[in-house]
Amino acid sequence: MWTWEVENAKGVMVIIHGAGEHHGRYEWLRERWNEEGFHVIMGDLPGQGVTTRRRGHIRSFNEYIEAIEEWIEEAQTYDLPIFLLGHSMGALTAIRALQLRSLPVWGVILSSPALGLKEQPPAFKDVLSKGLNKLMPGKLVQSPLVIENVTRNQRLWREHKEDKLYVKKVSVRWYRQFVEAMNLAFKDMDKFPDVPLLILQAGEDKVIEKFIVRQWFDDMSLSEKIYKEWTGLYHEVFNEPEQDQVFAYAKSFVHLHV
Template sequence: MLKEYIAASPKAVIVIVHGAFEHGGRYKTLAENFRADGYSVVVGDLPGQGDEKGKRGHIRHFQQYIDTIEGWVTYAKDADLPVFLLGHSMGGLAVIRTMQDMALPVQGVILSSPALGIKNGAGKPLEAVSKVLDRVSPSMLVSYPYNPEIVTRNEEVWKMDRNDEKILDHVSVRWYKEFQRAIRKAHVKAMPDVPLLLMQAGDDKMVNLKDSKGWFNTQDLTEKAYKEWPGLYHEIFNEPENDQVYRYTINFIELHC
């Protein structure tokens, strides 16, 4: 189910796409800040996460994410306002893949530490096993303990996340393999020519900076901007310096609104 934050006199609509293991409810503060600044927000849960129906932590195909995001943007377009897509981590990857395949009519794309290359993936033995399981038992769940201390330095967020039952600690073999396949496709397909802002955590423990930079440098766009935040962990919108990140984001949106 989509959650809406409607501004009094909205200048645009921002569609937020959350990352892996989490859910749209974690973006309440960010959405309320956007609303206070005159931007309506649409945010929901991706398939297999949050309150969405279906097996938690499992998808059959990454296309499910693409179809979901397309639906959110279509819904946002009903307001007849400019629409911006903001994706974090795996949500950033899903936004990239959606734009590559669907070329949605959005005013701009904002990526927060997009998952274009993952640190600490499965070792070679597990990779080999996962290829077999992807064929014979794709919905089998494997443990992936969530550690809030490696995604943000914000202790208040640690406390909330440790009590958040909607955060996943298991994902399916198929989810993992589809994640990998989506990363590979993102690096070989082209983005449509829309304004792009990629913001990358400088001390990211989850994704590889070189992959974000490498992908960004290959994009042949009329307008694109790369901003690295030195010392910040993966969730830049939750970091103690989040106000600086937010203002940078707002400046980009206002420039293209």
């Protein structure tokens, strides 16, 4: 976990990265929130980035939730409004953490949340993964994520090739826990707290099925919720060429609740 502080802070932004990546890919976003007067807290989820656990593997999705709890506890030490921002699987982790834990957040931003995959694996592979989950849960398989499918930003394509921290293989157990978490995000919908929610969904998402995200959003009973779809943008909306527009929208949402 790392903390970037500013003077006369208005609040604290806790950022959760997505599958395979690490907090270093959010440097631009971190700087922008600092410029807006927010402390920023980030870390690498278990099995990713510079964490000491086995890369690409978890025993339980709860490991991610426990990490978020630690970050939130650190944010509470400032006695300022806390906001949670998660991307993709990080957004799914935020959802599950809020459904299962009592977290003192003032607002939540979900970027292209992982609530349903755009392309489902063949049925036989799904069945095979269930068997391997019992017999060989640590077996690693190639991640289907391709950098060209998550952003149109060619600078990030080049950086990705040199990024030694990016996880390119995940375990069977990781995959089964990921699928279960997506299912539980729908099953436990009534456990989500009544906090302001903003979803920033990529209009040309090649990773997550945006219609499933919209379904989850529509079924949520919240006093305040906003769904913003960004036409033409790929999965990583904060890394797209239009990132300034996306950030401005997120910033406006946060400033309404400080």
